[in-house]
Amino acid sequence: MKVMRFLYQLVILIGCFVQSFSTLAQQDIFLKGTVYEFESNEPLPGANVYWESAPQQGVVTDIDGNFSIKAIGLPSKLVISFVGFTETIRQINEKDIAKDVKFFLRPEELSLEEVIIQERRPDQNVQSLDMGKSVVPIQTIKNIPALFGEVDLLRSLQLLPGVQTAGEGTTGLFVRGGSADQNLVQLDGAPIYNPSHFFGFFSVFNPDALEGVEFYKGAIPATLGGRLSSVIDVSLKEGNYQKIKGEGGIGTISSRLTVDGPLFSDKSSFVISGRRTYADVFLRLSPDENLNSNSLYFYDLSGKFTFKIGDRDKLSFSSYYGSDFLGLSAQFGFGWDNWVSSATWNRNINDNTFFDLNVYHSRYKYMLNFVDEDNGFDWDNVLSETGARAEWSFLPNEKTQINWGFHSQLYHFAPINLEPAPGSAIEPILTNPRNGWQNNVFFSATTDITSRLRAEAGLRWGVYNRVGRGVQYIYEDPFPNPESNISDTLSFSGLENMKFYQGLEPRVSFRYLMQENLSIKAAYNRTFQYIQVATNNSAGLPLDRWVPADAFIPPIRADQVSIGVFKNLNRDTWEISLEGYYKDFQNLVDLRQGASVILTDNVETELLTGNGYAYGIEFLARKNIGKTTGWLSYTYSRTWRRIEGISDDRWYNPRFDRPHDLTLVVNHEFDKRWSAGLTFIYTTGQAVTFPIGSYEIDNQRLPLYGSQRNADRFPDYHRMDASVTWKNADKGRKWRGSWNFSIYNLYGRKNPFAYQFTDIINEQINFDPGMGEEISSRRPGVVMTYLFTFLPALTYNFQF
Structure with a gap:
């Protein structure tokens, strides 16, 4: 209760502080x-x-196309420009201030073939404070x-x-030395596990349903947190308010369809x-009975x-459900599903104050069953997160922005339940639930210190409780280790505090503009992560x-300094x-040699902690501009860990340590x-561990x-992919189609996925x-x- 009272007083204090700014800015008029x-x-x-x-002294429209700009000397001419569109200039009078004006930009016919429309200013990478951040247009992803x-x-x-x-074909990401579970992947504010x-x-993610993606790996703002390495913020697109539209595709292994339009009115x-x-x-369709029953x-x-x-005011409700299943005849079944839902309320309090409220629920479930008279079983598990996040934004002038708010999260990790089939020799397994409650408050301010120097400073404070039932x-x-004896067991009722942690997460970044097209940036971030994956694989399963985090598993912490x-x-x-x-990194977790954590209720005995x-x-x-677009990137990176009890207590590389990484992406438009x-x-x-010998x-x-752990390596990995797209002639028809032919691994490189050390009998x-x-x-x-x-593939894409 003392913590919550303190949080309440802190929010009130911040609100009073910002209100003082609002009073000073009331004389400003915004369009x-x-x-x-x-x-x-x-x-x-x-x-x-x-x-x-x-x-x-211009501004840039937000993700909804909205803007607010300080009025000067009306009447005056306002300029609206966007790469690949005809510039619009409109005379603004005092009567326009009282209404929300709308501007419609037409594609610039003469240059349309030579540009790629971007969801940001062309010079944003130089002018902005963004560092270690990528905004990837959906159209670029599709190409x-x-x-x-x-x-x-x-x-x-x-890329x-x-x-x-x-490794080959996997979507797991390892960002700047962090493991896959250190990335926060969220859809409209709801995390996906x-x-x-x-x-x-x-x-x-179905790309046809997406508005955009923002990827943070460096200067993560104080408004975001919960993971050490990166934030992948994905947003579903809004429907068209004027007419019904659709797009989709028929591919080699799947088909997709997206339809959007007005619901009840143009609102x-x-x-x-x-x-x-x-x-x-x-x-x-296979005549093989071993295949057609799968x-x-x-x-x-x-x-x-x-x-x-x-x-x-604007309200939006979004939901996603996805399911996978693998069944082998009627004997084995393995499946999992994600279900995330969120509701968001956006409000313009006044011309320079904005409020966003997001509430969400995310659930992940997996199940496995095996039908056998002697060893049959059913196994399932569920984990979920429910949260609410509120953020206020205040723009006292065109050079300064202040953000503050809170984020509350409730984690629930249900008991792992393994039920033997009737007559099975397998023993039943039921673990205890694990729950956590995390509350965060954050504050940040961005301003131009001089005409060349821009800075952002923020602070995020996280308060975490491991709570019952448990x-x-x-x-x-x-x-504790696997041989440790249990001397006592403490039981806790619902939401009763079991362990408390807290941590301050300062964030600061600078941009110094040396020239109009040249800047230097620096940033420092501290992040805490209170939940993590205990696994001995690197791909994510x-x-x-x-x-x-609990009495034996502390939260992990990362401090990052970057300059560019x-x-x-x-x-x-x-x-x-x-x-x-x-x-x-502090308090990293890794598994003991030969550890098994999937079904144990004493997972803390299988874990070791280090830095x-x-x-x-x-x-x-x-x-970015022209018939030929793309990028070339090269990364040299190393990551090391030292954990007592692993690799003779020496520094070792996790499996995702890959010093050299080179990527080339090229897209070319021959014509329309x-x-x-x-x-x-x-x-x-x-990095892998190969055997040093064998025994019988x-x-x-x-x-x-x-x-020694991970002292060996797979051979270097390389691959080339290519695709060709042909579009039907656009003659004003409502239906527009295109064919895409692609080849994955163009020159047939046999990149190793796994090695098996075994006896070769009779060659x-x-x-x-x-x-x-x-x-x-x-x-x-x-x-x-x-x-x-x-691996060739053919896809037919369409729009209407």
Whole structure:
């Protein structure tokens, strides 16, 4: 209660502080408006708005196309510009101040073939404070060659500097030395705990349903938190307020459809989007009984409904549901699903004060069943997060912005339940639930100190409680291990406090403008993470065990310092950046050798805690304008950990340590109908532990591993993908279609996915002793598994 009273007093104090600014700014008059694209009536984020007499004091439209600009000397001419659209100039009089003015920009016909429309200012990378942040347009994602022709958001982010992957085909991200669970992936403010389909080959995001994505890996603002490495903020698009529209595609393994339009009037809209694979349909057509009785599919469905209430308020409700299932005959079934829902209220309190409220619920569930007379079982588990986030934004003048608010989160990790089938020899397993309650308050301010120096300072304070219902085991050893005896068990009722943690997270960043097209930036971030995954794999699996901080598992902490140089060339056609970072980790968790954490109720006995650090240099050269666009990136990075009890207490590399990472992305438009894309990836092989010998037990040879963890490496990974797109001639018809042909792994590189150390019998990898063949030779060998060589795909996309 004392903590909540303090939080309440702090919010009131901040509100009084900001109100004092509001009183000083009441004499300012602001013009409000919205910028739309003429043909589709959709809002244009990132459009430039400025007075003709004061071009240096402009603003940029937000994600909804809205802007608010301080009025000067009315009547005056207002200029609206956007890359690839005809500039608009309108005379603004005093009568326009009282209403929300609308501007409609037409595509610029003469230059439309030579530009790529961007959701930001062309010089934003130089002028803004953003560091380690990427805003990836959805159209750019759609132009990148894709596995099976499935355009994928998370796999596209892997092409950015500082982002690495676990291996072939997976969507798991490892950002600046952090593990996959250290990334916060959220959809309209709601976190997604397993953002992948098909065991990590595809992400849960249907690109047709998305408005945009903001990716933070460096200067994470104080308004966001909860993870150490990155924030991937994905937003569903709003429906069109004027007419029904749709788009979709029919691909090699899946089809998708998105429909949007007005709901009840031009003040409300809807978007409905669905996607499904049909691998299970092809399996049923097979004459092989071992195949046609199997199931393998995923599907997802999302929707968003938006209502404009007056001139100052907007409500939106969004929901996503996705499901995966793998079934082998009638004996084995494995599936998982995500269901996230959120509601958002946006309000313009006055011309320079804005309020956003977001409430959400996210649930992740997996199940596994095995039908067998002797060893059958059913196994399921659920985890969820429910939260509310409120944020106020205040703009006392065109140079300053102040944000403050709170974020409350309730975590629930349900008991793991394994029920044996009748007559099964397997023992039932039921663990205890684990719950956590986290409350955060944040405050940040951004201002221009001088005409060249801009700064942002913020503070986030997190208060975390491990709460009941649950139990806490008391061990005879102060640091429990698998052999430790339990001396006592404490039981806690619902929401009763079991363990308390708190942490201050300062954030600060600077931008110094050396020239109009050259800037230097620096940032410092501290972040805490109170929940994490206990796993010994690097790719991320549906069965990964999430654990909250408790008496034996402290929260992990990261401090990151970064500095960078940003330069634009040839009238913002090219942008070049060089960023360096150093990150220090505290209280990292790793597993003991041979640990098993999936079904145990004493997971703390299998974990070890230590520290780590990571550093790197990231180079990016991007071409934004012209028939040929794309980027070249190179990253040199290292990450190290030292945890007592692992690798002889020496520093070691986690599996995702890959020093060299090179990426090339090229898109070229030959004309209005033909375009092509190409990507090339080269990375150092992932760190692994190879056996140092072998030994025999019961006439079976087993690998012998040394004490050093991840001292070996896979061969270097490289791959090239290519695609060609042909569009039907646009003759004003309502239906517009295009064909996309892509090849994944163009030159058929056999990149290793796994190695198996086993005996090669009779020079056969898969020798079957049941065939009655006499064993004539036996030798130790290594079997490499790879997933894909060249893999073609064909997709038909359409719009109406």
